Amino acid sequence: MGITTEQERAAFSQRLKLALGQAGMQPCTSARLASEFNRVHSGAPVTLHAARKWMIGESIPTQEKLKVLATWLGVSAVWLRYGEEIETVTPKKSLRVDEKTQRDLNEKVSRLNRHHRLIVMGMVDCLLKLQQKQSGA
Structure with missing residues (x-):
């Protein structure tokens, strides 16, 4: 039996929290995640509600936002989304501003x-x- 969408979202949430911790962002609230993400993302801002849904496993960001998250947090986008490719990129000491x-x-x-x-x-x-x-x- 394959992994369910609910399980995928929960697993994504755990990987996101792990990556945030490794990037020195713990504890990380939904407000902080949205604020910091919006600093490095050039597209439409992410709402507090969307960031909260990522953190509690109710949703997974779009591919575009997932790539920004991964680059910002210094992890592979594939690993962040699917849990594969454990290889990580060296985290940046400061947030990259586009x-x-x-x-x-x-x-x-x-x-x-x-x-x-x-x-x-x-x-x-x-x-x-x-x-x-x-x-x-």
């Missing part, structure tokens, strides 16, 4: 006056220090 997002951010920051650009730089510095502190580096 080129369009980077260009958009650069363009918006460049439109700010000097004072506001300095505020943004200060905020970024604080966030990087916090991230480094949280990752134990």
